[in-house]
Amino acid sequence: MVRLGASSVILACRNVEKGEAVAKDIQATTSCSSDSLQVWHLDLSSYASVQAFSDRVKTELPRVDALLANAGILTWKFRVTEDNEESITTNVISMSLLAFLLYPKLRETADKYNTQTHFTVTGSELYEYAKFKERKAPAGQLFVTLNDETKANMSDRYNVSKLLAIFVVKQMAALCPVSSGGVIVNCVAPGFCQSELHFRELDNRAVRFMVKLLSRRTEVGARTLVHGASAGAESHGQYVPDCKITPTAGFTKGNGGAELQDRVWMELKQKLEATRPGVTSLS
Template sequence: MVLLFDFIYRQFIHEPPPPTASFKGKTVIVTGGSGGLGLEACRSMIRLGASQVIIACRNIEKGKAAAKDLEATTSCSSGTIQVWNLNLSSFSSVQAFSKRVAAELPRVDAVLANAGIATRTFRISEDNEETITTNVVSMSLLAFLLHPKLRETASKHNTQTHLTITGSELYEVAAFKESKVPDGQIFATLNNKSTANMSDRYNVSKLLDLYVLREFAASFPVSSSGVIINCIAPGFCSSELHREHSNAFTNFLIRILARKAEVGARTLVYGASAGKETHGQYVPDCKIKAPQKGLGENSELQHRVWTELKKKLELIQPGVTSLT
């Protein structure tokens, strides 16, 4: 009932304020920047002065079309926008993208980890069900691989940089029955097609993202890293996240209930410019909110997930979780 009232308030009464923070001279990376919330976040940050925006997406042609749209609507200078390939269903793509960032970008001020999928079809990608690979494992791998560049930028330019994860209030309704297994078996259970509850899978992925956020932020304090790590929630928005659920009824609900992508994108831009008080915090609609579902600092389940995840990441790239 509380979630329902919160949904009504956010969708029909309150909306996040338009961003005003300056991005002058900054370089930002937006995963999933070719459409929906990511595209609108790019547009907003360019208008706020960003000197370079990297649209990270799996479909380069779509990314180039998005870049043309941004250039036409913002009148930004040539070279402001670049389109780079990043496929979060492929660990090698994440690694190649991260190497390119380290080699070609003099600085990175913000990474908006916005790309994600919502599907009820069980598909294996790499060694996981695809939602888990895309929304959780690859997102975490990317975070570990780009964190050194964010730290370097913060130190070199005497500033604070940002790693912002796009979350969802749907984590609150995650049943996460897969957690009721012995230690070390959570991800294996999530990858079992015969028992997979795909109607709950997106919700679970966003709960896991919050676990990752809290553990990652605790591992890299702002005081020593200069990197602010937070998780935003844009609300129910008209975006490409719902593309696999497109039907007359869903489209009708989106038309009458969903926020415009530009409104939801305001939360992404806020996250990428917020103060250090948001480090390790869940920040829906530009306000810090205490997470529900027993997400305490010493959550046993949180630590179990984090321990399993780090083992998976170490198998993908040995030493990645100990980068300093």
């Protein structure tokens, strides 16, 4: 984004020191002005942090053209942050909270500057492999079931979180048409990349070799994120892996998919409203 001439890019990081080092690297490699890059604190494992970040965006930034929700975790360990298992809090609930808190700013920017703005989520191709046995839970019990450590299938959890992210994007897009809000909401997938994601819990030479052999550089994967955050209105509510709008599969398909999306939305809405009352009322 910086290379393409964005006048202002905010790196939203839980570790500001790490973010500052990345900002320096971007400046060195793109020769962008130091004013165009800032590092702000955002920890998706804390709803208070998501709200503080969003409040800061609303008060300090005159406009927001693209919000790219890229941060995510892949873990096999069951840990709780806020009221959920950590991957659900980070990859789904906080991502959604951020989206709903900042949607009004994106809409305001679109309206004021007569443009279209973007909310883009980084999904994953692995959503298709989700087994999501928790979907068999009784009505209103999806998240409660996902939070039951004794039944958790952590090898499926990342895939489930990315499936839920697709439901969130579809739901938000249905609630907020581009024709009325001017905000394009979509979900990208960058392909298998050589990031830190795969090594955080399992790091050895064999894993590194396999990842290097089969994956692409993050710079290449990142192009799909930039594409999503600048794609046209035809991408609204769509899944866009490798820069191509692609019909979603697996549990998102047909009437069953629509019903599951409704169930996810009913429960998610309750959680978001409990955190910030009124946040899901976008009209």
